[in-house]
Amino acid sequence: xxxxxxxxxxxxxxxxxxxxxxxxxAPMFIVSGPELVIAQCKAGIVGSFPALNxxxxxxxxxxxxxxxxxxxxxxxxxxQANPDSPAAPFAVNQIVHRSNARLERDxxxxxxxxVPLWITSLGARPEVNxxxxxxxxxxxxxxxxxxxxxxxxxxxxxxxxxxxxGAGGHAGTQSPFALIQEIREWxxxxxxxxxxxxxxxxxxxxxxxxxxxxxxGSAFIATAEANAVPDYKQMIVDCxxxxxxxxxxxxxxxxxxxxxxxxxxxxxxxxxxxxxxxxMSFAEGQSKAxxxxxxxxxxxxxxxxxxxxxxxxYIDRLAREYEAARRALG
Ligand SMILES: Cc1cc2nc3c(=O)[nH]c(=O)nc-3n(C[C@H](O)[C@H](O)[C@H](O)COP(=O)(O)O)c2cc1C
Numbered sequence: 001x002x003x004x005x006x007x008x009x010x011x012x013x014x015x016x017x018x019x020x021x022x023x024x025x026a027p028m029f030i031v032s033g034p035e036l037v038i039a040q041c042k043a044g045i046v047g048s049f050p051a052l053n054x055x056x057x058x059x060x061x062x063x064x065x066x067x068x069x070x071x072x073x074x075x076x077x078x079x080q081a082n083p084d085s086p087a088a089p090f091a092v093n094q095i096v097h098r099s100n101a102r103l104e105r106d107x108x109x110x111x112x113x114x115v116p117l118w119i120t121s122l123g124a125r126p127e128v129n130x131x132x133x134x135x136x137x138x139x140x141x142x143x144x145x146x147x148x149x150x151x152x153x154x155x156x157x158x159x160x161x162x163x164x165x166g167a168g169g170h171a172g173t174q175s176p177f178a179l180i181q182e183i184r185e186w187x188x189x190x191x192x193x194x195x196x197x198x199x200x201x202x203x204x205x206x207x208x209x210x211x212x213x214x215x216x217g218s219a220f221i222a223t224a225e226a227n228a229v230p231d232y233k234q235m236i237v238d239c240x241x242x243x244x245x246x247x248x249x250x251x252x253x254x255x256x257x258x259x260x261x262x263x264x265x266x267x268x269x270x271x272x273x274x275x276x277x278x279x280m281s282f283a284e285g286q287s288k289a290x291x292x293x294x295x296x297x298x299x300x301x302x303x304x305x306x307x308x309x310x311x312x313x314y315i316d317r318l319a320r321e322y323e324a325a326r327r328a329l330g
Contacts, residue, residue, distance in 0.1 A: 011189050012212050013138045013158065015089045015116055020044025021319055023203060024140075024161075024192055025311075026217035027093035027119060028169065028226075029053065029297075034067050035225040036311060038074050041087040043315035046213075048091035048119055051106040053227075064106055068092075068113040091117035091140075096125050107131045120157065122170075124148075129156035140192060144172030146182040159190030161215050167195035168218040168299035170255045171246070180210045196241075196301030200321025204329075218299040223311040232296050233308045235260055240303030248274040250292045261296040 023045040025036070032049035040047030054063035075087040092115050094106060110118065111131050118132040118139045132139045133156075141152035142161035149160050162183060163169075164176035172179070176195055183191060193206040194215035203214040221228050222236040235258050245262065248254045249272045259269035 013190065015138060016046070016190060016213065019046065019088050020085070021200075021203065021315065021322060022207060022213045023315075023318065024048060024091065024119075024213055024215045025220055026168075026194060026215045027091070028217050028221070031221055031226050031228050033227045034070050034074075036220060036223065036227070037071055037090050039223070039225045039311035040220070040315070041071075041075055041090050042078050043312040044085065044088050044319075045315055046088050046091055046117060048093055048117070050093040050095060051110070052095055052100065052102065062105070062109060064109050065113075068109065068115065072113065089116040091115070091119050093119040093121060094128060096120050096123035096128055098123075103128075110137075111135050119161065120152075124152040124155040124157060126155045129158075138190070140190065142194075144170075145174060145179070149183050149187065153187060153189070159192070160187065161192040161194060162211070163215075164193065164195035166241070166244075166256070166300035168256055168297050170251070170253050171195060171299060173254075176206070177209060184210045196299050198301040198304035200318040200323070201325040202301070202304075203318060203322050204325045218297075218302050219305050219314065220311060221298065222302075222305045222308045223314055224309065225311050228296075230308075232261070235296065236298055236302050236305050237308060239298070241300040244298060244300050244302075245269045245272065247272045250275070250295050255297060256299050258296045258298050261294060265294050 021044060025040040025045055025047045027048040027050045029050055033053055037047035037049050051064055054067045056063040071090055079086045092110050107128060114135040115137055118137050120128055120139060120141045124141050129139050139157045140159045140161050141157035142163050143149045143152055144163050152160060162179045163172045164179050165171060165173050176193055180193060191211050192213040192215040193211035197203060197206060197214045197216050198219040206214040220226055222233045239258055243259045244256050245259050246254055246256050252275045262269040
């Protein structure tokens, strides 16, 4: 498995500049766990998961600790057996929102495990960046506009993830071109782009537009290693951009959802009312999250997903398409 990315920005930190493909597998609530992360890293792209996905039962030791031990050990074993195609680094996503009561504990665990890449969302905090830097970690902060981008860098993040319109989860509303153009006016550090990227050609397009890396979430829901029920995976395969609705009803913040899952829950996706941003909460065992657990998130790019398959096979497809697109452009 040779690295096929060439000519990417010199500004990338060393751990991001030797990937097989310039891709980060984006963290997804519930969906991303150790199986998916390990498969992504072994196939040569960054794998990531939200720390909050590791939820132990009351009185049990922190599951995050166990997950990080497992990921590190499996990737070390892979590297010893495959010195010519070492695994990509992994990332942990921290939700830096006031309702995340676990943040301090989770940061302490990530520091202990010397997590190499930190993805921060929903609030930039200098102390989180300092904790990551204390163990040589690199922090990428996700933003939906240029003002948040400036704040994140002012507060000490090393790089940015531009979340454009059409992304899964709490997507932005801006065109990827507008977002990347404005950020590249003043920032030449590490920059990932997200929003509907699902083919190797789109990965190359993100780089041509000015990003260093593509950040792909929804397409990985339809993989064998994703923690999603079979019907959710199949819905990703069956649906396209027209089947996605952008609504604030389910978390209080606008996000993209699969219309058929909303219909299955007895609602009309075309007449949803919004809900208030103060409704958003990442507290443990939060009842609202449970109430909406059958409402499935996805971005607009899923029309390019045509099979449920192992993550490694999907990444091989991305690699073939990326190389073909590079050749086609000469
Ligand atoms: C089901 C789902 C859950 C998500 N959960 C999170 C999350 O917990 N934290 C986060 O930072 N982003 C989350 N996201 C957003 C992704 O990390 C990423 O920004 C997005 O999926 C990229 O767009 P794409 O889905 O079009 O590839 C989620 C996305 C989806 C589809």
